[in-house]
Amino acid sequence: MPALQSRLFFPDPRGTTLKAIAATYNRGLHRFAVILACWTFLLIIAGALVTSNDAGLSVPDWPTSFGSLYKIPKLVGGVKFEHIHRMIAQGAGLLTIILAVWMWRAEKRRWLRMLAIAAVGTVIAQGILGGLTVLFFLPAPISSAHAALAQTFFCIAVAMAVFTGRRWIEEVPRVEFDQRRPSLFTLTLLSIFVLYVQLILGAMFRHHGLSWWPHVVHAAVVSFVLAWTAVRALSVYSEIEAIRRLSILMLSLVIAQLCLGFTAFLTRVSWGKDAAQPELPMVISTVTHVAVGALLLATTVVLAIQVWRHVPVAFEERVPQAEQNPSAA
């Protein structure tokens, strides 16, 4: 019954809801999307290792590596991190193109096909940003944009994995209307926004474009907004499994991320300032901090998607007054 309501209340112009009526579960496509998401997560870790090991320019040219497009250089010192990062990135680009072609042929939902094309555009832009940051000797704005776009791409990959999943396609979603203000959907969007700001502040600090304190101060804002979102979700919509599980995961990741941030601060800013080279505790803590940050952002994005699906804002709030009452127009 709730599913029927949702279809009646939220028809799109083609007569389908976000859960497309014509879509069918394609196990191969879904698994491939999951592989792309996992590969992208690996790529983010590889990229974080490059920055933490101060190896960003160890391969000084781009798009070639030491003058060659295909030869693998001796993987020692910083070259090991930088070149492996480039190879994983090439793999991510290839996987994205294959997924986009596959989706274009097999996927019936037009918006999802467009998302796959957007993923290809994002991965190309990301590659160009990575190249530019090498060619221009790691300027903080370009390196930070590279870091932010990496996590954007990760979120797109995770979203594609969710949208192609069996549960998304075959499940009849349980729907409860949100009467509270701000709505849970607004809170999830706010959470994504503050996480993005935090991501940019952190990237600017890591790439020597900003001091550490804006990132640390903003962590308090992020914690507050995400805790607010999670508490609202768990206190009001805990019966909706997708929302309950994602909220708990998000809250756990926030706590883990705060601990990791504190450790990263100690190892890098406090203990590591006079180190002759990047030391292992600093590398481990900062890379884990980046990786968990990426997971947190992706979790929040998926939570926002699930909230949009399961806890829509009431119909009256979504339609302008004039459209609700045509006789008044």
Place this chain on the structure above:
Amino acid sequence: MLAHRPRAGMKFLITTKREGDIIMNRKHWTILASMLAVCALLLLAGCNKKENTEQSNNSATEQQAQPAATPIDPATAATVNGTVKFDGTAPKPAKIDMSQDPGCKGTNEAESVVVSGGDLANVFVYVKDGLGNRSFDAPKDPVVLDQKGCQYHPHVLGVMAGQTVDIKNDDPTTHNIHPTPKDNREWNESREEIMLPVKCNQHPWMKMYVNVVKSPFFAVTDKSGKYEIKGLPPGDYTLGFVHEKLGEQDQKVTVAPKETKTVDTSFKAAGE
């Protein structure tokens, strides 16, 4: 069953539309991507060309504007020498882990603060002020920067603006040399810059400092903290003593013809 019928009809309709879309979109995307790629390459090439042109124009202009070197009478030339000390307890040298490259077999201690018996090495000493508008020819012999044992030798280098730096690699591995100047464009050699950091991005512990000055009156303290600057014309000067971690301090000195003067100084540990 009824619910399935329109879906089947829609599927056919959507599929037909989709085929048309595929052809159009692929074409558009291919053309757009190609154009973007060409634009990006042209932009990059244009930027590099412009930078090179600007650099060579600047160098040419500065070479033309530079007045002829003022001769110094060797019979009246004076000398300034001295020792630089370190006040307090010397910090323990930071350890270096070179295990990430089997080609690196050097000493495993950083050279950021090198103190031996209270004497401080790697302090760059130069005539900061007092030479007026004298100009000097850059020596024709290059200064040598060697990469050996995955360390730079010397750790602190002085060079005159316009002088050539000969960079050698005695290691069985590759290095890259990445100067990060504040006042100059990278690898520009036309203006002064003190303690210009140079690093190897392949081996993050490899760091050294190049000091580019306009006069030949400079020296770097050795392991016993000693320095000597010869051939100074008589006059009043300000000497600058610069250390990569401990900062900079100045000393005034007046030298008479043929005089040898000793100017000692000391640095305190950072934060003391």
